[in-house]
Amino acid sequence: MAAEVLITQQPVPQTIPVGSMPPKEHEVAYNTGQHSSSGLATAGFRTAKYLNEEWHQNNYARYYEAFADRDTSEKVRHESKRLADETEALAQRSQAESxxxxxxxxxxxxxxxxxxxxxxxxxxxxxxxxxxxxxxxxxxxxxxxxxxxxxxxxxxxxxxxxxxxxxxxxxxxxxxxxxxxxxxxxxxxxxxxxxxxxxxxxxxxxxxxxxxxxxxxxxxxxxxxxxxxxNNQSTDIQFHHNSSKLDDFASTPExxxxxxxxxxxxxxxxxxxxxxxxxxxxxxxxxxxxxxxxxxxxxxxxxxxxxxxxxxxKRKLEGHLRKVLEEIGDQENNIAALKQAIKDKETALRVAQTRLYQRTFRPHIELCKDPAHFRLVSEVEEILASIEALKHKLEEAEQSLKNLEDTRMSLEKEIAIKVNSLFIDRQKCMAHRTRYPTIMKLLGYD
The missing domain is CATH 1.20.1270 (Substrate Binding Domain Of Dnak; Chain:A; Domain 2)
Incomplete structure (x- = not known):
């Protein structure tokens, strides 16, 4: 043959790890070698065509690829179902725990x-x-x-x-x-x-x-x-990104x-x-x-x-006042009696002095200092002494009466003071003190 085709040996199926795709072989044989059919005589028929072995090899590769993809897909499906079940159970447990x-x-x-x-x-x-x-x-x-x-x-x-x-x-x-x-x-x-x-x-x-x-x-x-x-059936739930982040000032349970x-x-x-x-x-x-x-x-x-x-x-002062008033009356009577006694003595004095005066007209030898003359002189002296004594006593009585009057006025004034004091203490002060609050009012009750 003018040109030779490189035939690749049929690949032997190998075990592919789960989850990985088998490597794809390049199924096109390029006519670029030393004995390739790139001559001028066959240039119009052999350019870019595969060999029969390459065709089979390509089919086997497609079979293996489909098998491997199905196997991988089945494993992925089983793992996905298991993972979905596990995550569903985990989500349910987490949601129940929450x-x-x-x-x-x-x-x-x-x-x-x-x-x-x-x-x-x-x-x-x-x-x-x-x-x-x-x-x-x-x-x-x-x-x-x-x-x-x-x-x-x-x-x-x-x-x-x-x-x-x-x-x-x-x-x-x-x-x-x-x-x-x-x-x-x-x-x-x-x-x-x-x-x-x-x-x-x-x-x-x-x-x-x-x-x-x-x-x-x-x-x-x-x-x-x-x-x-x-819950999962709630209609008002939605995504909230970064919602799990709390501020630094957030409190702890403690x-x-x-x-x-x-x-x-x-x-x-x-x-x-x-x-x-x-x-x-x-x-x-x-x-x-x-x-x-x-x-x-x-x-x-x-x-x-x-x-x-x-x-x-006040009662004692009033008692003394009554006695003073009585004494004033008695003293006034005494003064009147003294004045009458003085008046009576003056009459007797006039009689005695008239007798002496008349006897001075006795003629000649008859003007004798006989006992009668001495007696009349003694009577005049006695009467004058009595009048002086009565006048002195009258002065004492009048002074006593004046003192009694002063005492009466003092007692009356003092009684008036006591009446005023009693009026102030009883009628004013003690009467007003009846308005003193009761114990309940002082305790703050109505």
């Missing part, structure tokens, strides 16, 4: 929401009780203004006492103590009231914190509950639980402080009310005792 975890999370939410709700109710109830105590403090503070005005009014009224009755007596001392006590009580009530206001504000702040925490958990509960209802625990613990501390403050307010109101009522009783007792003393002094 749903279970969401359910546990909902349980945690429910637990902390219940704890927050309980604490919110406790703080709210405690705040309401503290508000009642605050209103008691305000009413007690308002009620203390009445005793203060009464005490100051009593002191001002007693400044209108007259003369020696304007004295710093026990009543004034006790009234000053009462004023000082009321001022101290008012200062204490104001400080306690401010503490109550601050505690109420802190209670409301912590309540707001708890409510915000509860609200956040309620919103998160609704979100997780909605997430728990999602910090999440610790945050709510700290809020509840703070609320319990504030609630305990509020309870202690309510107890303190009760004790303060009880003590201040008792102190005020005790001082009020002391002042009333001092008033009663002072009024009794003034009344006794």
């Amino acid at each position: 749903t279970r975890k969401l359910g546990q999370r909902l349980h945690d939410f429910h637990f902390w929401q219940a704890e927050l709700q309980r604490e919110i109710e406790d703080v709210t109830g405690e705040t309401d009780l503290l508000l009642q105590q605050k209103r008691r403090l305000e009413r007690a503070l308002d009620a203390s203004e009445v005793p203060y005005s009464l005490a100051t009014d009593n002191l001002q009224c007693r400044e209108r006492r007259l003369g020696p009755d304007l004295v710093r007596d026990v009543v004034e001392v006790e009234l000053l103590k009462e004023v000082e006590l009321i001022r101290n009580v008012q200062e204490l009530l104001k400080r306690t009231l401010q503490q109550a206001v601050d505690q109420i504000r802190m209670n409301r702040d912590v309540k707001q914190t708890l409510e915000m925490d509860w609200s956040d958990k309620y919103e998160a509960y609704a979100i997780d509950e909605k997430c728990g209802r999602y 910090s999440w639980a610790q945050f709510t625990h700290d809020n509840i613990e703070r609320a319990e501390r504030e609630r305990l402080a509020s309870i202690n403050l309510r107890t303190l307010i009760d004790n303060i109101l009880q003590d201040t009310a008792e102190d005020l009522r005790l001082q009020c009783a002391t002042v009333d007792k001092a008033f009663a005792k002072r009024c009794q003393e003034v009344d006794d002094a």
Whole structure:
């Protein structure tokens, strides 16, 4: 033959690894060798044609390729079905586990929401009780203004006492103590009231914190509950890329639980402080009310005792006044008697002096210093001495009467002072003190 065709030996089927394609042999024999049929005589018939062996080789290659591809495809199908089943089971298990975890999370939410709700109710109830105590403090503070005005009014009224009755007596001392006590009580009530206001504000702040925490958990509960209802048949699911990434400031389960625990613990501390403050307010109101009522009783007792003393002094003064008036009447009668006695003595003096005068007209030797003359002289001297004594006594009686009149005026003035003092203490002060608040008002009750 002018040209020879290269015949490739029939390939032997080899075992192909699973998952790999068999290498394809090049089935075209190029007529480029030394003995190729590339001569000029056959150029028109042999160019680019395959040999018979090449044809068979090509068929065998196609058979093997189809077999290998079918085998690989079957393996891929089996592996795909197995992988799909495994991934489906894994997805179902993962979804069930996620749903279970969401359910546990909902349980945690429910637990902390219940704890927050309980604490919110406790703080709210405690705040309401503290508000009642605050209103008691305000009413007690308002009620203390009445005793203060009464005490100051009593002191001002007693400044209108007259003369020696304007004295710093026990009543004034006790009234000053009462004023000082009321001022101290008012200062204490104001400080306690401010503490109550601050505690109420802190209670409301912590309540707001708890409510915000509860609200956040309620919103998160609704979100997780909605997430728990999602399944593969849900119609409102879609892809959200990068949704698994959380911000750096996201909390951990420990910090999440610790945050709510700290809020509840703070609320319990504030609630305990509020309870202690309510107890303190009760004790303060009880003590201040008792102190005020005790001082009020002391002042009333001092008033009663002072009024009794003034009344006794007034009765004694009135008794002395009656006696002075009687004595004035007797002294006036005595003065009248003395004047009459002097007048009578002057008549006797005129008689005696007239006798002596007439006897001076006796003639000559008859003008004798006889016993009658001496007796008349002695009578005149006796009468003059008696008149002088009576006049001296009359002066004493008139001075005594003047002193009695002065004493009467002094007694009447003193009695008037006592009457004024009794009017101030009884009609003004003690009558006004009947408006003193009751123990219930001082305790802050209506």
